[in-house]
Amino acid sequence: MIRVRGGAIRLPKLNIAEEQATTEKKRFHYREKRSIGRMAATLIQENETIILDSGSTTMEIAKNLHSFKQLTIITNAIDIAIELSKYKRFNVILLGGHLRDSSLSTVGPIAENTLKIFYCDKLFLGVDSFNLERGVSTPNIEEANINQTMITMVKETIAVFDSSKVNKKSFAFIAP
Incomplete structure (x- = not known):
């Protein structure tokens, strides 16, 4: 709302996704994210080098890698790196950089x-919003930059997101 002489006017909602902390995101659409994580894990091949972006849906992929013996996994997410360390058989590379508290990512x-x-086989990209005309986006410019770099270093990019992200747009563009 904005104040005007004699009252206020309600502004139309812009439908721009706002950034939420990863701890908050985990609580919403959990069953969908868990299903997406299981399905996305089936797209991985033994001995591949993959990138797991930060996010609650990409965390579900990390939880579904039980059938693999050898993977190299690069991530910018501290919580995902900790989850991957439980397997004790993967080569896990955690990227350094500036820590974002809200996403536990660098x-x-x-x-x-x-x-x-690094040259990688696949990127599993967690996104905050998806729109057919505008592509994928995120509320944070630095997150968009790291995501764009991830995309350039892989053969295949797979965006993983639940239906709550569809027909939304965020501040910072990632890719078409």
Whole structure:
């Protein structure tokens, strides 16, 4: 609402996704995220090098890698790296950089430059919003930058998100 002489006017909702902490995101659409995580894990092949972006849906992928013996997994998410360490058989690479408290992820030039030394098979990209005309986006510019770098370093990008992210747009563009 904005105040005007004699009252207030309700502004139309812009439908721009706001950033939520990962701990909050976990609580919503959990069954869908769990199903997406199981399905996405079936797209991985033994001995691949994959990137798991930060996010509650990508965390569900990390929880569904029981059938694999050998994977190299690069992530910018501290909570996902901890989850992956439970397997004790994967080569896990945690990117450095500036820590974002809300997502428990690293961003910035250190993370981006480190990513540029790897060639990877697949990226599982967690996104905050998806729109057919505008593509995928996130509320945070640094997150968008690291995601764009991730996309350039892989053969295949797989965006993982539940239906609550559809027909939304956020502040920072990631990809079409």
